[in-house]
Amino acid sequence: MKFNKLLPILFALSLLSCEKKVDKVTIEEDVKPKVPIIVEFGFTLNDYLVVQDTIKSGDTFGKLLENHNIGNFKVHEVTEQVKDSFNMRDIRIGRPITLLKSKENPNQLQVFIYQKDNINYSVVDFRDTIVKAFNKQKPITIKRRTIATAIYGSLSETLNKNGVEAGVANNLAKIYEYSIDFFKIQKEDKFAVTFYEKYINDTIYAGVDRLESSFFEHKGKKIYAFPYKLDSLSKKVDYYDEEGKGLKTMFLKAPLDFFRISSRFSPKRFHPVQMTWKAHKGTDYAAPHGTPIKTTASGVVERTGYTAGNGNFVKVKHNGTYATQYLHMSKILVRQGQHVAQGEVIGKVGSTGLATGPHVCYRFWKNGVQVDPLSQKLPNTEPMNAKHKAKYLAYIAPLKKELDSIATLKLK
Structure with missing residues (x-):
């Protein structure tokens, strides 16, 4: 009798228990993981079928397009339309490309993206009736x-x-x-x-x-x-510097970027071609044939020409005190009377004249006398004039103060 009275209560409890379990399962089934929205190159990548690739040997822009579905567009028409905005000849092996395709069959190409470097990229957009191309940068x-x-x-x-x-x-x-x-x-x-x-x-x-x-x-x-x-x-x-003096001297240390000194300035040297002892009033810098020769200071080309001993040469007058000369060139790239800036290429290394191999003989005049440039204390660039100096000193004052403050803290 007591058991019969308990049955309705047990039945009700079981229903409540089942309801809770069902509710729990229902809630779990409704919770779906959120797909992160990925935006890159100004496009929401979730909207496309994304293909990542790199430029391989033999790839051209036209060939890349032929390998993907560009719909009714013709490759030659596309290249013609975008040539002013996208340099197709500039694509380099190993650089990444991203292809954004439609998710619907037949997965037509929508956007072509070429990454020139880590920051700059080019976009070719096929989504309209006219193909468009533009160059952009990632946010910096x-x-x-x-x-x-x-x-x-x-x-x-x-x-x-x-x-x-x-x-x-x-x-x-x-x-x-x-x-x-x-x-x-x-x-x-x-x-x-x-x-x-x-x-x-x-x-x-x-x-x-x-x-x-x-x-x-x-x-x-x-x-x-x-x-x-x-x-x-x-x-x-x-x-x-902090006083407005230029750090750069008037002359470069050498007329070549990469070189080996094969013979120094000397009052007496055995000449390898003439087979005799004589003064060598220059400094020989050995370098491969065709290496660019730079003028070591700004000036005016005083003379160019050829002699049996010097070969092709250029002489530059820098001011009333200094002049330099560059011998044995394979090619002269300046003309007499031309103004040249420090570091400007004036010729190419050669072995013309009395030379056993490719090099440039660098000669240096001070007050009309040939001297060894490596032993000279060369002057700095022209000093800053008064009208610029006051403004310059005001500009650098807080920068110098900051450097000094941090250095005092960290270099104790």
Whole structure:
């Protein structure tokens, strides 16, 4: 009797229990994982069938299109329409491409994307009746950073330990090439540099954008360097110290970028062609045939020509004190009376005249007398004039203060 009274209660409890289980299952079935929305190159990739590939040997833009469904478009018509916006000949092996295709059969190509580098890319859009092409950049954020450190090993190693790309070492070496022998830097040497770095989408590191200020302390002497344009419209940037003096000397160290000194300036040297002892009033820089020869300082081409001994040569007058001459060229690339800038290519290395192999004989005059340029204390560039100097000193004051403050904190 008691059991019969309990039956309705047990039945009701079982129903409630079942309802809860069913509700729980229903809720779980309704919860679906959210698909993340992926936006890249300005397109929502979720809307397309995405094909990732790289440029391979033998690939051309036309060939790539032929391998994919471009609908009613004809390859030659497409290349004609986009040639002014997309340089089809500039595609390089190994560079990535992204193809956005329709998800519906027959998966027609909608967008072709070619990545020139980590930042720049080209888009060819097939989604309209007329094909369009345009060039874009990924969103770039510029971040400013200052580091101050003592030298540990080489300059490159020190920068690497501070999380800075190796390219900055080359930039610093170039800036200070007239002031510091980087093959002789010491452990107690120090430097500080303020620079700007590029980040793609605010997160992916894309390299150093530019240097803003720096100093290098070598053998107890601190040398500052600030990039500055004397003419705001000019593309040329020179580096000056904290007093407005140019860091660059009037002359380059050599007329070639890469070379080997095969014979130095000497009052008495055995001539390899004439087989006799005589003065050698030049410095021979050996280099492969055709290597570009650069004028070591700005000036006017005083003379060009050919002689049996010198071969093809160029002589440049720099001012009332200095002149330089470049011998044995395979080709002369300037004319008499032409103004040339420091570092401008004026000819190519050869072995014309009395020469046993390809090289340039570099001759250097001071006050009309040939001297050894490697033994000269060469003058700096023209000093900054007064009207520019006041503005320059005001500009660098906060930059120098910042360098000094960080260096004081970190280099104690």
